[in-house]
Amino acid sequence: MDKPGAEEAVADLYAVCCGRLVAMVTLAAGSRSEAEECVQEAFVRLLHHWGKVSHYQDPEAWVRTVAFRLLSDRRRKTRHGIKALLRSQRPTPSPGPTGDRVDVMRALAHLPLAQRQVVVLHHLSGLSVGEVAAALGVSPGTVKSRLSRGREALAPLLHEETVRD
Numbered sequence: 001m002d003k004p005g006a007e008e009a010v011a012d013l014y015a016v017c018c019g020r021l022v023a024m025v026t027l028a029a030g031s032r033s034e035a036e037e038c039v040q041e042a043f044v045r046l047l048h049h050w051g052k053v054s055h056y057q058d059p060e061a062w063v064r065t066v067a068f069r070l071l072s073d074r075r076r077k078t079r080h081g082i083k084a085l086l087r088s089q090r091p092t093p094s095p096g097p098t099g100d101r102v103d104v105m106r107a108l109a110h111l112p113l114a115q116r117q118v119v120v121l122h123h124l125s126g127l128s129v130g131e132v133a134a135a136l137g138v139s140p141g142t143v144k145s146r147l148s149r150g151r152e153a154l155a156p157l158l159h160e161e162t163v164r165d
Helices: 006-029 032-053 059-088 099-109 113-124 129-136 140-154
Strands: none
Touching (some): 006 032, 113 140
């Protein structure tokens, strides 16, 4: 800051136009909090450039331009970050659902959540009863009970018909 009194002048400008600028940037950003951050950062930058901007006919226009540029920069960085993340995490191809898989998913949907969790963790993920208990924060006895009830409920839904010649 070059001139004495610059902080007061910037504070006065802030008081006059901050709300209006936040409202404008919010419309573009779709997020009031993001708009507030951009406008506040623009005012911080104004402090460092006040010696030059104070001679402008409309210093508010400078702050508005900087706030919109900051918003654009944030969006661009976010897009690039998402693209980089997607490039670095190539999805592993998953096979389409087989008839058996669809049947199992439908049958599991009939179970209460607590039973479904233990069945999936134990039978499909291969966790031991103790590991399932630790993962869900319940006792091993509770896991065994839920497994038993879950198997009992699944049996009629997943039975295979035997074709005899």
